[in-house]
Amino acid sequence: MIKRFVPAVDWLSNYKRGDLSGDFQAGLIVAIMLIPQGMAYAMLAGLPPVVGLYASTIPLILYALLGTSRQLSVGPVAMVSLLVLTGVSTVADPGTEEYVSLVILLMLMVGIIQLVMGLFKLGFIVNFISHAVISGFTSAAAIIIGVSQLGHLFGFDFTKGNNAILRIIEAIQRTGDIHPASFLIGTVSILVLLLIKKLSAKIPAPLIVVFFMIAIVKVFGLNEDGVNIVGNVPDGLPLFSIPNISLDLILTLVPIAVTISLIGFMESIAMAKMIASKEKYKIIPNKELIALGTANIGGSFFSAYPVTGGFSRSAVNYQSGANTPLASIISAGIVLISLLFFTDLFYFLPNPVLAAIILVAVYSLIDFKELKHLYKVSRIDGWVWLTTFTGTLILGIEEGILIGIVFSLLILIIKSAFPYITELGFSEISKEYEDIRVRTEAKVSSGSVIVRIDSSLYFANAPYLDEKLNKMKGNLNGVKRIILDFRGVNYIDATAIHSLEDIIEEYHSDQISVVFTNIKDAVQDKFKKAGWEKKWGQPYQYTSIEHALTSIEEKKQRKV
Template sequence: MLKNLMPNDHWIAHYNKDFLKSDFSAGLIVAIMLIPQAMAYSMLAGLPPVIGLYASTIPLIIYALLGSSRQLAVGPVAMVSLLVFSGVSTLAEPGSDQFIAYALLLSLMVGAIQLSMGLFRLGFIVNFLSHAVISGFTSAAALIIGFSQLKHLLGIKLEGGKNVFLLLFDAFQKIGIINWITFAIGIGSIIVLIYFKKKFPKFPAPLLVVVGSTLVVYFFNLEERGVSIIREVPGGLPAFSLPAFSVDSITALLPIALTISFVGFMESIAVAKTIASKEKYKVDSNQELTGLGAANIVGSFFSASPVTGGFSRTAVNYQAGAKSGLASIITALLIMLTLLFFTDLFYYLPNAVLAAIIMVAVFGLIDVKEAKHLFRIKQSDGWVLVITFFATLLTSIEAGILIGAGASLLLFIWRSAYPHTAELGYIEEEDIFKNVDRYENAKMFKDTLVFRIDASLYFANLAFLEERLRKEISDKDAVNRVVLDFSGVNAIDAVAIDELEKLIDEYKEAGIEFHLAHVKGPVMDLLKRAGWKEKYGEKIEYLTLHQALQPSRGSFHVS
């Protein structure tokens, strides 16, 4: 069965032994990076740090066996961790046994959704989340994630929940009672992480701040001065267990499970395709869903929180020389060794350092350039980004992406309801027809209106089209013929056919005839089924505008 789930060109079937050194090196580097990240992201999700380490073992192996990307580094990521916290914290107290049980059930649900989508070839569904929506959502979520770590950075309790503005206001009010040692450790870690990220991006800076801060806390007994530390991290590999579930818990978790499934997959497929294009191989979106889904399902049986492919780790994996999924398997094995023998070393690790790792990672996701880019090219897309951004900040993670998707869908409907149309004129020098509003040398006919429609026709845009045609015809007293250029009409529905027929018959009684040119095959098939061939004959069968306009070629006037 496993072989049937694997892509035909899987790396296992064609593994080159010369890749072993590169894969081992990449696996080691990513493991060093992932250990502190996994613990930090688990803390962000409201889970014990060890859950993040569990999520960095079995799921990585399953994805490496079933996924189509050779370099994608799967594991806990900030966005998904925040979504887990956002969805599960409404049902149970973060960190509690019930919270952990819900999180593991969430992994199973996310995996089931993704695996089902992959097996049924439904990867195209995520395309309905536009880039503007994802960019706005990601930027807002990055702010929410980053500021949610203020309590660990400042060493104090903060009120305000997930609302960024209330959180900042409470932090400002409590500025006088912060733990300055904790703050110094956190800020110092941020400075070190940013410095190495800019100057030496391949250096495992997270490991440096983890080791350095742990030694400082241990030798100076800083936990006695109020510095919050990780303390006990259970050792050993995760045991097999079935996530507890009920109909009520599944119903309550379904909205957040769907959100994680889509958002996690989009983050994963975006970076996977980027790397694949550089390496000149193909990533299959449905196979990616299968791999991620299976990873989450199997992971849920071994106490793993939901996972997906991460931007930063994948970039590091690729830059470190990863050639295949073996690099991820090596990463998982090294983390298993850490769980077996080295968890005691994390006892004195400050929570402020994990908060710093999260902040540096997520604030890099805030994309101001993309907002400027969208506003420069098309303002409507820029406003969708802004709406999604503020909706996510002011409401919730789930509601924000739904509002953004809704705004994007409404924009699409509006554009399709008011399509672009153009009156065409003839440019003799080039023997071509062009929009008269864009080409001053395009000549119009005295008795003929040439009108191009640049969209498929359906019930929602026929009223607009009819209004545009009536206006154009009424503005030209001498018109006795209308030629519709259907070169941009890829589809037409029954309602549009009926309404267009009524319009043509109405103008025929007024002495104005309609002709159609450039009608595409699928559209012509529908027109013939509607009886247009018998009713209008050759008037709907002109292959070119030249044919349709042959009787009027000598009667130009300049607009």
């Protein structure tokens, strides 16, 4: 029973000694990667760097105990960090005590939302956010994240607000204000990170760059020449504290909390499923929600900020040999040791280096190739991507993803309200009844019109069906029967049945019979309940188009 709710009981009780070396190696490498990343992402979120380290401890342990992924690396990520900054900076100034307090409350809210979703099995909700929306949003957000770091890279503060486009324009206008040492440190860091990343993902490039640049700044005293540094990083373990809970603040933070809950879960589950498919085990989405929710709730009591599963760290964790969630517990343990004994080492860490780490991390998230692919496969999906991307870039994070979701759902509603209805003809090539718009060689049957409906029928699209079939009735010269192919109709409601009855009666008044083929059992049951047997003598009895045509001809011959 306990195993059902706490997966760790299973993998701990069956732990193999041979897995330890891989778990330890992966845990160490991820921790070395996580320490500078955590500090950088905390800075991106408008928080003191040490908060990023706090977020890399307790949440990792809690997820390792409850999650169903063996290799997912949970912790601070760029996307969630940007969402935190976007949502909370409208209420308080980044870096202030009030701001930190609000972020901790936000983490608690995110955790509760995810936990409730998991307990009530609401993981399916994220299915309503299409891939095109997520890809467009991610690409735009990555650009916004990158632009937000230009100030640290160039060594000056922006004056024209947080809009990415305005900041790019300002950066171009102020090239003369670039601080040479800051720009050089940031640029070299980016180049080294990219070079090491190209050589091997297992090499802890961020840590190498961090300590190299710390040494450069300290030896040459560059902090006295205008290079901004992290400064004092508090040592010691994160202390237990209860978040400051206020109803007014909760109501203010609800929109961003819901956004982070959904986006964070989608990012996490996508990576977890990808690794699980390679390792041949299953991810249980609702249990993942419970694990992430618990990790965020637990972290909120230890001064952390919202976490989720990260793409790059999870990939490194997997590639480095992680076999079980013990690797994440080891990573958390190493971060805790660093908090106890090694925080002084980060005093001279230059902000341009943290900016470089963020820029390199988010660069791979910008995916214009996906736009090209989507537009090639489906122009509608391409427009959804472009709409989400443009909305996010121009209007902002929350507005952009909302526009994308609304736009994609609107398209879904339109598609549902206007189902594909087409006439069929017999193709000598395929020996099947095909869409005459696609198979131009297909021949229509003499005296009959065969119509295929490729959608379930209900109140929203019943008027369209009525309109299409009535319009068709006006163009039927010499046609005595309509055969409706229902192979694509999996569901029908009372409104659609009523519309069909009206259509049948109107056709009958013009001496044209209406019959049905390929009807699913569930739809046929609805027709029976509507009393169609008494009204029309089972006009839905034909099992195939050929059956309908043959039976009609036989009846015709019997009459003769």
